[in-house]
Amino acid sequence: MTKSRSPYAGQSDEPIRLEQLEPLRVLGEGYSHLSEDYTLLRITRPQPLLRTPVARRFDGITCLICIKGAMKVAIDTKECVVEPSSIVMVPPETVFTPIEWVGDEMVFYLLFLSNRFINDINIDLNAVNSDIFATRDMVLRLTPEKTTQLVRFFDLLHYNAETPSGYSRHIARALLAAAGYQMMAYAEEAAAARRENEAHSHSRRLTYVRNFLRLVRDNHRRERSLAYYADRMYISPKYLSLVIKQSTGRSAAEWIDHYVLQEAKNLLRFSGKNVQQIAYELNFANQSSFGKYFKHLTGMSPTQFQSS
Numbered sequence: 001m002t003k004s005r006s007p008y009a010g011q012s013d014e015p016i017r018l019e020q021l022e023p024l025r026v027l028g029e030g031y032s033h034l035s036e037d038y039t040l041l042r043i044t045r046p047q048p049l050l051r052t053p054v055a056r057r058f059d060g061i062t063c064l065i066c067i068k069g070a071m072k073v074a075i076d077t078k079e080c081v082v083e084p085s086s087i088v089m090v091p092p093e094t095v096f097t098p099i100e101w102v103g104d105e106m107v108f109y110l111l112f113l114s115n116r117f118i119n120d121i122n123i124d125l126n127a128v129n130s131d132i133f134a135t136r137d138m139v140l141r142l143t144p145e146k147t148t149q150l151v152r153f154f155d156l157l158h159y160n161a162e163t164p165s166g167y168s169r170h171i172a173r174a175l176l177a178a179a180g181y182q183m184m185a186y187a188e189e190a191a192a193a194r195r196e197n198e199a200h201s202h203s204r205r206l207t208y209v210r211n212f213l214r215l216v217r218d219n220h221r222r223e224r225s226l227a228y229y230a231d232r233m234y235i236s237p238k239y240l241s242l243v244i245k246q247s248t249g250r251s252a253a254e255w256i257d258h259y260v261l262q263e264a265k266n267l268l269r270f271s272g273k274n275v276q277q278i279a280y281e282l283n284f285a286n287q288s289s290f291g292k293y294f295k296h297l298t299g300m301s302p303t304q305f306q307s308s
Contacts, residue, residue, distance in 0.1 A: 069106025
């Protein structure tokens, strides 16, 4: 097949129609199509025609299932990687760009459904949980078992197209409706798991914040090191900083400084102790290091603050 014959051989503002997909026959060992309803391919090796990034719109829905290997794609302007045991649905009139294959061994299923046929598939929208669409992730990640279940529908669609009868279109409609419900069930499970993980993550972050602030409150007179608090909480300083910043708007180091500075101000104003004694009480190496620390945070020396 020459490059000019491939519907993915260049870019165009005109969407590809189902009848223009027959040249894709050379891309896979399993190719079938049912009239102007759907085209199905099983791709098992990298194809030079798809190694160069191209962008096309298809007049219908494109469904991509990855069994082995990986493919980097872009949907409109957002890039994602389709990895094993995952599926991506590309809506009609959306720019779909296969960018590159990842690896030499691969098994992909590509299903193209025409808009006309989609409109004939009976899906009860009242039964669809809208929460499954509340995600920015374009790729639905599945278990191998769930992926195998979806592939069975694809295999039946292939058989249906290869052994046509007067009932082929009715069979295809029933199979695709069943596959659609199955995918929505998997998407709903993923959405529920995502909400649970987010709730758990939120709860865990609040626990980290409470524990950190308690530790700082109890130890700031002796410890100003971020690593000390991270070690006490059994997490890395980097992760501690991230959690505290995202949860409170103030970094972990800023919280430590806040407690130390408030203690220093109280001691300077109300304890009756001199600067050297206060530096010792707050575990600074000497009066000079305490003075530099205090002036860096307040703009004045401890003595100036004490006499203000």
